[in-house]
Amino acid sequence: MAKSYHSAAPRQIRHARPQANVSALPVAPRLAYIAGMNSSPKPVHVVGGGLAGSEAAWQIAEAGVPVVLHEMRPVRQTAAHKTDRLAELVCSNSFRSDDAALNAVGLAHEEMRRAGSLIMAAGDAHQLPAGSALAVDREGFAASVTMRLEAHPLVTIERGEVGGLPPAAWDSVIVATGPLTSPALAEAVGALTGEDALAFFDAIAPIVHFDSIDMDVCWFQSRYDKAGPGGTGADYVNCPLDEDCYNAFVDALLAGDKTEFREWEGTPYFDGCLPIEVMAERGRETLRHGPMKPVGLTNPHAPDVKPHAVVQLRQDNALGTLFNMVGFQTKLKYGAQAEVFRMIPGLETAEFARLGGIHRNAYLNSPVLLDGQLRLKADPRLRFAGQVTGVEGYIESAAIGLMAGRFAAAERLGRVPVPPPPTTAFGALLGHITGGHLVVGTGSGGPRSFQPMNVNFGLFPPVEGWRKPGRMTKRQRAEAKKRSITSRALADIDAWLGVTRAAAE
Numbered sequence: 174m175a176k177s178y179h180s181a182a183p184r185q186i187r188h189a190r191p192q193a194n195v196s197a198l199p200v201a202p203r204l205a206y207i208a209g210m211n212s213s214p215k216p217v218h219v220v221g222g223g224l225a226g227s228e229a230a231w232q233i234a235e236a237g238v239p240v241v242l243h244e245m246r247p248v249r250q251t252a253a254h255k256t257d258r259l260a261e262l263v264c265s266n267s268f269r270s271d272d273a274a275l276n277a278v279g280l281a282h283e284e285m286r287r288a289g290s291l292i293m294a295a296g297d298a299h300q301l302p303a304g305s306a307l308a309v310d311r312e313g314f315a316a317s318v319t320m321r322l323e324a325h326p327l328v329t330i331e332r333g334e335v336g337g338l339p340p341a342a343w344d345s346v347i348v349a350t351g352p353l354t355s356p357a358l359a360e361a362v363g364a365l366t367g368e369d370a371l372a373f374f375d376a377i378a379p380i381v382h383f384d385s386i387d388m389d390v391c392w393f394q395s396r397y398d399k400a401g402p403g404g405t406g407a408d409y410v411n412c413p414l415d416e417d418c419y420n421a422f423v424d425a426l427l428a429g430d431k432t433e434f435r436e437w438e439g440t441p442y443f444d445g446c447l448p449i450e451v452m453a454e455r456g457r458e459t460l461r462h463g464p465m466k467p468v469g470l471t472n473p474h475a476p477d478v479k480p481h482a483v484v485q486l487r488q489d490n491a492l493g494t495l496f497n498m499v500g501f502q503t504k505l506k507y508g509a510q511a512e513v514f515r516m517i518p519g520l521e522t523a524e525f526a527r528l529g530g531i532h533r534n535a536y537l538n539s540p541v542l543l544d545g546q547l548r549l550k551a552d553p554r555l556r557f558a559g560q561v562t563g564v565e566g567y568i569e570s571a572a573i574g575l576m577a578g579r580f581a582a583a584e585r586l587g588r589v590p591v592p593p594p595p596t597t598a599f600g601a602l603l604g605h606i607t608g609g610h611l612v613v614g615t616g617s618g619g620p621r622s623f624q625p626m627n628v629n630f631g632l633f634p635p636v637e638g639w640r641k642p643g644r645m646t647k648r649q650r651a652e653a654k655k656r657s658i659t660s661r662a663l664a665d666i667d668a669w670l671g672v673t674r675a676a677a678e
């Protein structure tokens with residue numbers, strides 16, 4: 174007997190109500206929907222309702238194509254998710270910099286907003302103060318994504334694990350099951366491709382109840398008082414450490430009891446998310462130059478004393494009752510975490526709403542396995558999206574979901590999917606995972622050196638015409654170059670969106 178794709182009977186099945194809410198759709202999807210009333214296009218199936226899957230489902234539905242979104246939670250949980258909400262943020266609540274002119278992830282935010290992203294709309298609606306970063310209230314954010322998908326007339330949500338390769342009847346599928354893809358599906362994909370998944374370790378930082386922080390010791394301030402888009406210039410809680418305290422803290426970190434993963438020995442850490450103990454092992458000063466750097470801050474309780482190191486906490490929910498420890502991902506065992514973190518001045522009586530943890534993150538060797546439209550070469554009805562393709566981060570994952578959704582919808586509507594220009598953040602990310610991060614000019618790098626990556630300016634083609642007459646400092650040159658890259662990207666993304674919009678009309 175053929176194996177069912179669902180490992181357990183799916184729960185909470187919500188069927189689309191084809192007649193309802195159609196007037197709420199934008200014009201082009203509404204016309205596509207009405208035109209298709211008698212021959213409604215077959216649905217696209219999206220497996221995984223995380224950052225990428227939720228964005229993909231939204232883009233497909235907004236294009237006028239029905240979509241079935243399969244999410245295994247709460248029937249089956251992952252090792253890191255805690256709720257049944259779609260687009261749950263597993264660790265930090267930050268989408269990182271929101272500066273579209275000078276930062277590559279800020280540019281990705283803006284491209285997504287222009288492409289009608291659900292993730293960015295929900296993020297903007299649930300923004301919290303965080304200096305120049307876009308931080309979000311994780312509860313409100315995930316609730317908003319869930320509600321908007323549930324309310325969309327072309328979206329059906331099925332709760333249940335897809336515990337093997339999707340059935341042959343699903344002729345267009347986006348697999349967006351993330352770094353913690355359930356083992357049954359991961360094994361089935363491995364058997365189909367003949368390749369083991371690549372992997373790295375990722376870690377989670379603890380969250381503290383604000384009312385357990387001693388504000389007679391700590392103070393509110395953003396580094397250099399930067400206000401940023403939704404901030405006040407005083408958005409972070411700062412805990413000061415003097416030299417003795419810092420040294421005692423580093424010693425305790427090094428001695429603390431840690432989780433070991435012997436069966437995965439040799440698996441690397443993602444460099445942007447190193448556990449603090451691993452940083453401390455690299456040298457006594459490393460933390461002081463990383464998450465504990467004391468720069469741009471003045472302690473109002475002792476303005477003349479420069480702290481030797483500072484721990485920062487960022488608001489985690491709209492109520493302001495929870496704060497997360499910035500950059501404090503850890504693999505210390507739970508008992509050791511509470512003990513070691515309570516050595517930090519101001520956190521002596523800290524109560525933890527969540528402790529840190531570490532998980533193995535699996536991803537595909539995408540440059541070998543996927544084509545330029547994110548389709549599996551071995552079975553092109555399957556597209557992949559999100560972190561499982563080898564991008565890193567909430568925004569990067571959602572951006573790949575956005576592209577996969579648009580490609581699948583275009584294909585379903587009989588159009589040839591047009592990839593975004595390589596000069597855009599979208600194109601740069603797509604190039605990284607399907608082109609294999611070739612090192613320009615050397616011919617080296619390529620698929621074998623494939624590593625997960627955040628979006629960054631190194632992934633963009635070189636830009637010309639940024640030099641200004643007269644002498645420029647190093648900093649002015651770097652800034653002018655970034656501004657040229659981002660203004661070229663935004664012009665090119667507008668042109669791409671215009672072409673895809675025209676094709677839909």
Ligand SMILES: Cc1cc2nc3c(=O)[nH]c(=O)nc-3n(C[C@H](O)[C@H](O)[C@H](O)COP(=O)(O)OP(=O)(O)OC[C@H]3O[C@@H](n4cnc5c(N)ncnc54)[C@H](O)[C@@H]3O)c2cc1C
Binds near residue numbers: 349350530558561566
């Ligand atoms: C421990 C850890 C810490 C991290 N910290 C950060 C951070 O601080 N900042 C950051 O930007 N990124 C962080 N990441 C990366 C983060 O996971 C991604 O940025 C983002 O969540 C990836 O989005 P996604 O949609 O690809 O996967 P996810 O958001 O994980 O979504 C995948 C979804 O698929 C579902 N699923 C899995 N298997 C199946 C199946 N067989 N059938 C049906 N549903 C299935 C899961 O339940 C989940 O809802 C972290 C990852 C881990 C593991």
